[in-house]
Amino acid sequence: MPEPAVRRGVLAAAAGLALAVAAPPQIASAEPPACALLGTVGTPELGADETTAGLDAFPAAAIPLPDQVFLRTTAETFNRRWSFAVRDGSVYVKQAAAQGGWRTLPLPGCMAGRIAGVSADDDELMAIDVDGRFFTMDHILSAPADWNWSSRYGTPLWTGPGNTLPPGTIAWTWSVLSPNEDRLWRDTAGNDHNVGGAKVSHVFALTDDGHRIHYVDPWLPLDHSYEMSTPDQGRFRAVALSTSGSTTLVVDRFGNLYTRLYDFDISGADKVFFRYSYEDQRGRPAAPDMLGERIDDHYAAIQLPAPDWLRQPRIPGRITDRISVHKTGIGSNARELRVEGVDGGRTGYWVKELAADHWDFVPTDLPLAGRLLDNPGTDHSADDTVAASPYTYAGLTASGVAVRIESFDVAVSPTPLRLDFADGSHLDLTLHTVDGLRQTVQASGITDQPRAFDGTVEIPADTLATLPDQSAPVREFLQTALAGRRFTETPVRVTTNEFSIEGLGPTLSRTR
Known part of the structure; x- marks a missing residue:
């Protein structure tokens, strides 16, 4: 969209006018107000206005609020220029360095009185309403005159209809x-x-x-499929x-x-x-x-x-x-x-x-x-x-090597990869998995819907260093299946009942 049109849309959104650019997505079980805000979030950055232009147009806050915000929470938050607070569905703002001076931030009608929390970082503010919907305010390292709201979220390129x-x-x-x-x-x-x-x-x-x-x-797609593990695996x-x-x-x-x-x-x-x-x-x-x-x-x-x-x-x-x-x-x-x-x-x-x-x-x-x-x-x-992840898989390679993945978790990497050979010897490898780029919706966790990972099989350094001392079946496997390399990339595909490691050949079946 040409810059003047964007600018007009920004000012309208900042003044609290909803821009109906598409039918509002049905993203909550309740019937929230229709809300489709265009905004500028996700577009190339404009230069920041270091003044406070537009702040005086915001009404002074009529409720008590802290003189200073010291911690970034979803009730009170800040970036290096501004502090924000939420009370009873409304959002308030002040200069971060100033003592007090809170003002009421005007909100689009579909957001007014419905905000449950805010979180500011860098030049963006995320607000969550009582239905868990996302609303992003852009340019919050600039003057309030440049601030604007967007309900857009998701693929492609932050133009999706919204998320929760x-x-x-x-x-x-x-x-x-x-x-x-x-x-x-x-x-x-x-x-x-x-x-x-x-x-x-x-x-x-x-x-x-x-x-x-x-x-x-x-x-990314409008789902909740991507995870970061908590500590201790x-x-x-x-x-x-x-x-x-x-x-x-x-x-x-x-x-x-x-x-x-x-x-x-x-x-x-x-x-x-x-x-x-x-x-x-x-x-x-x-x-x-x-x-x-x-x-x-x-x-x-x-x-x-x-x-x-x-x-x-x-x-x-x-x-x-x-x-x-x-x-x-x-x-x-x-x-x-x-x-x-x-x-x-x-x-x-x-x-x-x-x-x-x-x-x-x-x-x-x-x-x-x-x-x-x-x-x-x-x-x-x-x-x-x-509880440990209930997804354990096992199977045999074409040459009869038993392969086992214990307690696989989509958020936890690496995962131990155990191989047992017919002569009683065994080999412990490491399977690294990265939840790669998707543009279609994926269910959370492990389901019957196939889930693809970028996999890498790692041979431990001490195993490679002692390769001549390994049993003959182990040496042959490392030199043929993995070409004697420390790291081997391989697609990995997981469902509730199957685990496929393309580079090793077998499709493992779930054992519990």
């Missing part, structure tokens, strides 16, 4: 990794990579009583999460805190725009600044597997489940963590930089808003009440 929170969501957060604000992120080889030509925006939703995390990307049961710039912070009821850098692009799924490799990328030259373009093999590929969860130091005091992470500068290590708590009888929040080895306390003397956690000082990360 996954069923059973107990907490959610909005995350934006951008070329303008973050510029770079660091992989597990220690190499910095350009974010790319576009932002990576996700809703992260904590579900299933806290032991599963779904991420909902606006460029999915056995961690979180009570809260916060994400900023693709860095997620979680906490359980015992005060155990973990962070992880992870999104669709970082996971290894976006092979259209990026190169990935399990081969060691340390020491290779960094790619030039060619945002959004594939880089040739001379430069470092993105190291796989993706970064795992990192345990954060235990906080030496009382804490609640109000946790927060936000950006502080360029690069994926520029993150600050905050956790509401008490120290020496004073309320406030514990704070540390992402890579720091200790927490400091900042008093605010505000009433605690979160639920107090046990924080006993011992490790309870793995929750024994989280």
